[in-house]
Amino acid sequence: MNLATAAASPLSGRVAIITGSTSGIGLGIARALAEAGADIVLNGLGDLGQIETTRNELADTTGVKVVYNGANLLDGADAASLVTDTLNQFGRIDILVNNAGIQHVSPIEDFPVDKWNAIQALNLSASFHTIRAAFGPMKAAGWGRIINLASVHGLIASPYKSAYVAAKHGVLGLTKTVGLEGAQFGITCNAICPGYVWTPLVEGQIEDTAKARGISRDDVINNVLLAAQPTKRFVTVEELGAASVFLCSDAARSITGVALPVDGGWTGQ
Numbered sequence: 001m002n003l004a005t006a007a008a009s010p011l012s013g014r015v016a017i018i019t020g021s022t023s024g025i026g027l028g029i030a031r032a033l034a035e036a037g038a039d040i041v042l043n044g045l046g047d048l049g050q051i052e053t054t055r056n057e058l059a060d061t062t063g064v065k066v067v068y069n070g071a072n073l074l075d076g077a078d079a080a081s082l083v084t085d086t087l088n089q090f091g092r093i094d095i096l097v098n099n100a101g102i103q104h105v106s107p108i109e110d111f112p113v114d115k116w117n118a119i120q121a122l123n124l125s126a127s128f129h130t131i132r133a134a135f136g137p138m139k140a141a142g143w144g145r146i147i148n149l150a151s152v153h154g155l156i157a158s159p160y161k162s163a164y165v166a167a168k169h170g171v172l173g174l175t176k177t178v179g180l181e182g183a184q185f186g187i188t189c190n191a192i193c194p195g196y197v198w199t200p201l202v203e204g205q206i207e208d209t210a211k212a213r214g215i216s217r218d219d220v221i222n223n224v225l226l227a228a229q230p231t232k233r234f235v236t237v238e239e240l241g242a243a244s245v246f247l248c249s250d251a252a253r254s255i256t257g258v259a260l261p262v263d264g265g266w267t268g269q
Helices: 003-008 025-035 048-062 077-088 113-141 163-184 199-212 217-228 237-248
Strands: 014-018 039-042 067-068 095-098 144-149 187-194 259-262
Touching: 014 025, 014 259, 025 048, 025 077, 025 095, 025 113, 025 144, 039 048, 039 163, 067 113, 077 113, 095 113, 113 187, 144 217, 144 237, 163 187, 187 237, 199 217, 199 237, 217 237, 237 259
Parallel strands: 014 039, 014 095, 039 067, 095 144, 144 187, 187 259
Antiparallel strands: none
8 A cells, every 4th residue: 555545445345333313423434544554344324225325335335345234232231232243244343333322301200210221221322332342353464453433421410411411421431441451452432522513413402301301492403402512513524534533543552541522512501
């Protein structure tokens, strides 16, 4: 590979799993990693026909191999199988991006127990299961990049989001621990903490928050969601994709165990 090709495709030859990557943030990160040369394993929910269209489009536009794995991350064994299936198919796993997540907004006294359990399972425990399965192969290879999509809510709290805030704080603890365990083996583990990003997940939050607080949709957007972001705009999936490519690059090999806010200045206040 010549220098120009290496610069254009810094992740060429790498294999990346991105959970929750059939839409939104995960798809944006998958696209950025593919454009940097990595082969991609998509995972997530949605219409299978639409997922296949997305897979084909991503492969055609980037020239990398793109496959889909429908593992149900609410089940720990299934989450681990996402990694083992990738190893069986590609013979390696270099990059793991834990992005899949769900949200529910409710006052604590009314918070449904089943929602609490599901949020912990997908937003926190699934990351444990995928990391547990990927860490050994990465250690044997002497190289690995693990990125956990946490949230600004891994650093601070907001009312009515007890399960989500608890899970995302847990993700940061997991990130620090794995960063320490991988430090001598060429494995980094970092968390990206986005502020509000315009995605289907946030679209759902708008309606739930409006109902919980008894205010209008516009009030939620301007006076709740973007009130804390000094830039007064939503973070973009392209920005998160670029941050992910950097954290996977050799330039970031000394960055591990950190929580990187991409939040429009929210936590800088």
